[in-house]
Amino acid sequence: MSTHVVVGAGPVGSATALLLAQAGEHVRVVSRRGRAPRHPGVEAVAADAAVPGELDRHTAGAAVLYNCANPSAYQHWAAQWPPLAAAVLAAAERHGAVLATVSNLYGYGRATGPLTEDTPLAPAGAKGRLRADMWLAAESAHRTGRLRAVEVRSADHFGPRVTESAAGKMLVPRVLAGRPGVVLGRTDRPHSYTYVLDTARALVRLAAEESAWGRPWHVPSHPPLTQREFAGRLCAVAGARRPRLIAVGRGVRRVAGLRNPRIREFEEVAHQVEGAFVMDSSACTQRFGLLPTPLDEALHATAAWWRATPTPDPDPLVRLEART
Structure with a gap:
């Protein structure tokens, strides 16, 4: 049994924690209010992951660190996301945990056709740049051997x-x-549209697949x-x-x-x-056989x-x- 740390107790974080716990893993959910789904295998921790060093206390020994956080109010993203993303990246690097991040499609900017993982990042504004920069920082850390990282991107949940x-x-x-x-x-x-449980399933699966690391993947979604x-x-x-x-x-x-x-x-x-x-999202389906619910x-x-x-x-x- 491994320890898995989930940052964020929203829809994706809660679904991810339950999937892991039901598979027999020990799960620690870190959120500001100490919320977590009720399950014997889930431990709830109240902590602000954006505070330097705070996440470190709860990440030691973790096999995977899942970044499922998402500041709810757009107007607070510029202040809240950078320190949180930096803290999660630093904790994963320091403790040797795989960093598995949930993201969205903002970094692509305006669509001129179907978006694939090979579509260049071309943010249309500050929120897209934040999301793109988060992945570029994780990708750089992965490429230079500082950690192992993977990102799953969903459409509207x-x-x-x-x-x-x-x-x-x-x-x-x-x-x-x-x-x-x-x-x-x-x-x-x-x-x-992406069903939220499919995002959690893809996140858990790809975090465990070494061949998936080092790149983003689109969550298998409906037409x-x-x-x-x-x-x-x-x-x-x-x-x-x-x-x-x-x-x-x-x-x-x-x-x-x-x-x-x-x-x-x-x-x-x-x-x-x-x-x-x-x-x-065909690449993820073809490579790993994952299908949407x-x-x-x-x-x-x-x-x-x-x-x-x-x-x-x-x-x-x-x-x-x-x-x-």
């Missing part, structure tokens, strides 16, 4: 515990309850759907009525952003929902979780749209 996403609290619980779902951008452009198609398929699977959608365009977002910094910061990545944004199964689990979960407070964007 959906699934249990995923609230801050294009398929999160503004859409899923609302359409399941028969209310208009709120989506940002266009409803008729192809868009890739792209438009936002309207995604909502319709979800409701059909869940037995809910045909969804109505409110598409929030640039004008409404601009007004909302005057009061809400998170919405204002979103404009930097709005290209992902204004045009086609498709991720090609069947879509209807994933949507059923998503609907079941939301129906068992209290509806979050209305998003400020939803309240503004209701008044316009």
Whole structure:
């Protein structure tokens, strides 16, 4: 039995911890509030991983260090991500742990076609540069023999515990309850989605595969759907009525952003929902045989979780749209 340290207790971190614990591994989840899924094999630790040296106390002896953290508010990324990423990288290097990082597609910038792992990093703004720089630092450390690193990149997540996403609290619980779902951008452009448990499975598998190290991989994901198609398929699977959608365009977002910094910061990545944004994950499937969870199964689990979960407070964007 090995020790695995997971930084972050959000949807991916929690799913990763459970997968490892169910496989008989000892898992230590490090989060600011000491949260972790309940399982005999999971140890919860309250610590701020971004504080220099804090993560070191909990990483000694770890076989793998999983960076599943994700500052929730866009407006805090510039302050929170660099020290956190540096601390995780330093801890993995110091203790000889494999560094397995969860990332997204921001570093690619604007898509001109399906995104593959060979698509050059061309960030369209500060958030994309942060994500790209994190990987470039890990890749450099791997290339120079300071540590072993791998990164998995997902499209927009959906699934249990995923609230801050294009398929999160503004859409899923609302359409399941028969209310208009709120989506940002266009409803008729192809868009890739990734089931959150598939990200956790890919992360665990690739962290253990020496042949996977030293490069990024796209999480096996379903064929792209438009936002309207995604909502319709979800409701059909869940037995809910045909969804109505409110598409929030640039004008409404601009007004909302005057009061809400998170919405204002979103404009930097709005290209992902204004045009086609498709991720090609075939390389991971071909190399390791990983497949996405069947879509209807994933949507059923998503609907079941939301129906068992209290509806979050209305998003400020939803309240503004209701008044316009």
